Amino acid sequence: MKGPVTSREIAIAVPATGTEEWEALREPLETGWLTQGPKVAEFERRFAERHQLRHAVATTSCTTALHLALTAMGIGPGDEVIVPAFTWVATANVVRFCGATPVFADVDARSYDIDPEDVRSKVTDRTRAAIPVHLFGRCAEIGAVRDVLPAGTLLLEDAACAAGAALYGTPAGGLGDAAAFSFHPRKSITTGEGGMLTTQDGELAARARTLRDHGASTSEEQRHRGPRPFLLPDFDETGFNYRMTDLQGAVGLVQLGKLNGFVAERDRWARWYGEQLSGLAWLQTPEVPEGHDHAWQAYVTVVDADAPVPRDALMARLQDAGIATRPGTHAVTELGAYREHAGSCPVAKRLQEQTMALPLHNRMTPEDYEYVVAELRRV
Numbered sequence: 001m002k003g004p005v006t007s008r009e010i011a012i013a014v015p016a017t018g019t020e021e022w023e024a025l026r027e028p029l030e031t032g033w034l035t036q037g038p039k040v041a042e043f044e045r046r047f048a049e050r051h052q053l054r055h056a057v058a059t060t061s062c063t064t065a066l067h068l069a070l071t072a073m074g075i076g077p078g079d080e081v082i083v084p085a086f087t088w089v090a091t092a093n094v095v096r097f098c099g100a101t102p103v104f105a106d107v108d109a110r111s112y113d114i115d116p117e118d119v120r121s122k123v124t125d126r127t128r129a130a131i132p133v134h135l136f137g138r139c140a141e142i143g144a145v146r147d148v149l150p151a152g153t154l155l156l157e158d159a160a161c162a163a164g165a166a167l168y169g170t171p172a173g174g175l176g177d178a179a180a181f182s183f184h185p186r187k188s189i190t191t192g193e194g195g196m197l198t199t200q201d202g203e204l205a206a207r208a209r210t211l212r213d214h215g216a217s218t219s220e221e222q223r224h225r226g227p228r229p230f231l232l233p234d235f236d237e238t239g240f241n242y243r244m245t246d247l248q249g250a251v252g253l254v255q256l257g258k259l260n261g262f263v264a265e266r267d268r269w270a271r272w273y274g275e276q277l278s279g280l281a282w283l284q285t286p287e288v289p290e291g292h293d294h295a296w297q298a299y300v301t302v303v304d305a306d307a308p309v310p311r312d313a314l315m316a317r318l319q320d321a322g323i324a325t326r327p328g329t330h331a332v333t334e335l336g337a338y339r340e341h342a343g344s345c346p347v348a349k350r351l352q353e354q355t356m357a358l359p360l361h362n363r364m365t366p367e368d369y370e371y372v373v374a375e376l377r378r379v
């Protein structure tokens with residue numbers, strides 16, 4: 001006998017793109033300006049405006065935006081950067097890209113946010129920066145992290161999941177010295193791949209713009225539109241090619257216009273999940289404390305160790321019912337590339353084993369949500 005027959009297939013995340021994104025590609029394709037140009041510039045301007053920031057620098061991904069930010073901040077060999085252990089691996093990798101050393105702090109079991117007390121215990125005289133993560137779209141309590149760090153320690157927000165989020169009225173991106181957002185299809189809004197470095201610091205932004213473009217003294221667009229387009233720019237330092245394409249910029253502009261609507265819809269359903277699932281004593285649903293505008297990049301629950309069905313078996317059962325789930329994220333300290341840190345952050349390790357993200361995205365129907373809840377209640 002096979003299990004119950006179901007035609008429902010609910011993905012963990014589906015990007016919400018449509019005709020407008022498709023049509024936005026026409027102009028760059030027709031003009032032939034495909035690499036970073038006017039669309040990216042407008043996307044940067046509007047993204048900065050939406051998050052009440054002075055500067056936004058578009059990149060190829062959040063990972064490259066983080067790397068660019070650390071490089072522009074001057075982080076290098078001998079420096080230590082404190083990162084949470086429960087996050088996407090890129091948060092730690094970018095520290096290594098700079099030749100610096102990631103130092104892991106454990107997280108809080110309820111908020112999944114970096115634990116300020118553990119941060120305090122990890123500070124040394126080499127600590128130059130910390131990267132609090134707005135995990136799953138909920139802003140990290142950056143003030144509490146700042147309080148335990150020596151004055152002058154740089155704070156870089158990993159805002160990969162946090163487009164549209166805010167903390168006590170301040171949008172993500174304006175909470176630290178710089179921030180990096182992601183436009184991967186699993187995030188709030190998407191450009192396929194893509195990222196954005198933001199900062200209020202004009203000098204940092206200018207350095208990031210140069211480093212993004214091979215270290216060139218002028219951008220390609222400036223050069224082509226300038227009086228002597230035939231002259232090559234000067235290259236004063238060793239940079240990267242982290243430029244976003246104008247095709248992505250055009251799509252990003254359309255997506256940005258939909259951001260508020262996307263977040264409002266996910267917020268409504270996240271709260272509905274919270275009410276509907278509150279009767280399941282074995283399932284911890286995410287909390288939204290006063291002052292947090294959650295962007296709900298993901299809806300991440302914790303399956304108790306003594307739940308009627310253990311997490312992995314539950315995920316398999318839901319998969320059979322056509323419902324995709326995923327662990328929240330990983331404990332970076334438990335990954336092969338960081339094996340020397342294994343076991344050092346027990347809460348992160350436990351969350352890797354017990355968290356379960358439920359489907360929550362802008363392509364789900366009310367019937368989809370009801371179906372997920374009904375299946376969970378059957379456990």
Ligand SMILES: *Cc1c(COP(=O)(O)O)cnc(C)c1O
Nearest residue numbers: 061062063088090160182183184
């Ligand atoms: C997705 C994600 C990243 C990486 O973003 P990319 O744009 O894919 O490079 C980094 N940090 C966190 C917390 C993420 O969720």
